[in-house]
Amino acid sequence: MADQKNPTGGEFLLRETAPQDVFTPEDFSENQRMFAQTVEDFVIRTIEPVREELEYKGNTMLGKDLLKKAAEMGLLMADIPEAYGGMGSDKATIMLISEKMAESGSFAVTHGAQSGIGTLPIVYFGTEEQKKHYLPRLATADLLTCYALTEPGSGSDALAAATTAKLTDDGKHYVLNGTKQYISNAGYAEMVILFAKIDGDKFTGFIVDLGAEGVTIGAEEKKMGFKGSSTCAITLEDVKVPVENLLGEVGKGHRIAFNILNVGRFKLGASTVGGCKLVLKHTVPYTKQRHQFGQPLCNFGLIRRKIAEVTAHTFVAESMVYRTAGLLDDAIATLDKSAADFDYQSIQKVEDFSIECSMIKVFATEAMALAAEEGVQMLGGYGYCQEYPLERYYRDERVNRIFEGTNEINRMIIPGMIMKKAMTGELPFLQAAQAVAQELTGLPSFSEPGEPEFMEEEGKLIANMKKVVLAVLGLAAQKFGQDLKNQQEVLADCADIIMQTYACESGWLRTLKKSAADGGDSALAMADMLTLYVHEAMDKVGILARNVLAATVEGDELRTYVAGLRRLAKHDPVNRAKLHDAIAARIIDAECYTLK
């Protein structure tokens, strides 16, 4: 699918994408499907027997043994290059593993800390010696790792860290002092990727041996959810770290920290899509068995609406997640795999798509929040009790919107990165915005409506959403100039419009690709969900855009823009009850998420 000349992050807003150019879950290879099955089987066989102990008794130390078992299955190898004992898998595979790992509950966090954030800094930023020394043992879980960025005084503002590093007089060691907190796997990890400021100002990454003198591991945090995942503070008092353990470059720790967060975001997007599917799996059968007023719950319109809404959000989120996987893999495929700095270059490709990574993080975690919320509601009193897993999903889900960058921080990143790319000329955003502004404030043109083709109406709405983005973000940039970065509400509303656009387009392209491959009938389920979703999204986009406009301009100018916006956002309402009914019927029949 690498037809476009080097697609770049955020570019979807400025051009049309062909359905055959997007990666979709329908494109998974046999190997990928087998990997997915293996992860599912691993969860049933290895996690299920210890579920009670892990999730409800909070035995966090089980994670250590479970990591060894996961390593035997090769589940810690995907992110590690082949040369260092890994599999060097593509991002689509890595995301599929994350999705399937969701069912392992707390262990998904444990697994992510070891195989993701605890390992990737070395993959992407380590020296040859560091890679050889650590990666093979991390793949086999002979060495357990973790990742320490957050501190008591610095969370979202990670660069404000207070942990310090000072080079010893002999130049052989750095002496580290400070406290890191909320560190996953700290209860048993043997090493940590940790950030400290050299001489109090140069933010830098280090590989620290947790067995070193001066390291203290705090007590397990009493968390709301993911109770089986170890989370402790790490305190460093005059800890001597050999200079060879400096990771990356002095003063360039932010490069490591922000890039690792990006990877964490796309994986979390995938894993929360897995979570959404689990909600359906554990609620829909109940709605069929439970009878009230002489009928099963699933016969009631309001229950069917919930099932349909959760399913449509799951479908759209899944489409965005794997479309992004395809974008990342295509971009990485343009690199020379034999180059010595291939891994470093590939993380830069990921960085180029930080807009997409932030969007799928926010969208999918919020889809999961909706799913957990409605899942509990569908189960009624049982949803509130631990007998069913919904109670746990409801608690566990909450942190998804806090870690890997809060959803607020991620919302700032989305328009922020677009403006950054616009300013450097990497995205011809401002030119496109100007053209749309003229269209919006000019006289309306009228076209003859004909009989719409498959998904044509939705395609038009999506094209209009893009124009809305260009119009409102372009106007905000023009009016606020440098001060735009301080207009958080405007930025967040723009982020939501952009995200809805990406969501709708990803689902739309996937539906078109499916129907082109297997005929229109094969994509009917997708089409129902997309129709429902796009119309709902357009209503949201209309309101968000009005708010941005009202916060940006006033008087006649505002009225002119609002009139233009009304033209763009105009759409006939769809019969939502009918769509809900059709979407829910398929899920109720299959008793799980399905696209058939």
Next chain:
Amino acid sequence: MKIAVCIKQVPDSETRIKMSGPTTELDQTGFTRVLNPYDAYAVEEAVKIKEAGGDVEIVAVTIGPETVKETLKKDCLAVGCDRALLIDDPALQGADEAAIATVLAAVLQKDSFDLILCGIKSIDDDSGQVGIMVAEKLGLPHVSTITHLELGDGTLTAHREIEGGKEIVTASLPALLTCQKGLNEPRLPSLPNIMKANMKPIETMTCADLGLEVPAAKTKIKMYHPPAARGACKLVENDDPAAAARELARLLNEEAKVI
């Protein structure tokens, strides 16, 4: 040592079979297909023998359509079998146990296997005949329902389950064994082994390739009947327990006709 493992791809045990009435053929669209769970014990036992040392080759043998290759790859080659033979012959559709056993015997005869392992039965047809028939056709000793196996020099000792106890059986090699739950704990394929399985050969052949005339089935499935639909639950409501019991007895007698 050469070990053959005869396997079958079957619908997942959680498959929901949709039937609106009696039918001669099941609608199999949407079935998830997996390795017959009893065959997984056979595969695992062969792999354990290989791991115990010595020069051991394991060949997975099966009959079925092209789609069986997924099962051969993931559940046989990726867990330790060395290669696979697939007899893919449309003429075998509707073959019964005797016909399947004839074909398997013909394939197995082409090579000299020291040990042939099968599951005790497949969870779809549930007949438990194929392994034993193959042994008979090949003139080999067989031990069924084994839960433990030890190999000696040209001999084997197997434990088999019998009512209320176990039987310890010895036999000479070559032999055919059918494997029962409890024999071992089948492993899952690891991700790197799934990748490695891509390199292992699956040889596909037809009955003609074997120089075999397609054996005619001796039996034929005449009809599948769905279980009777469960009627709605009827609640006998009466504040007087004695009257409620009388009404219940009447309903059981006159309507349900069970007493």
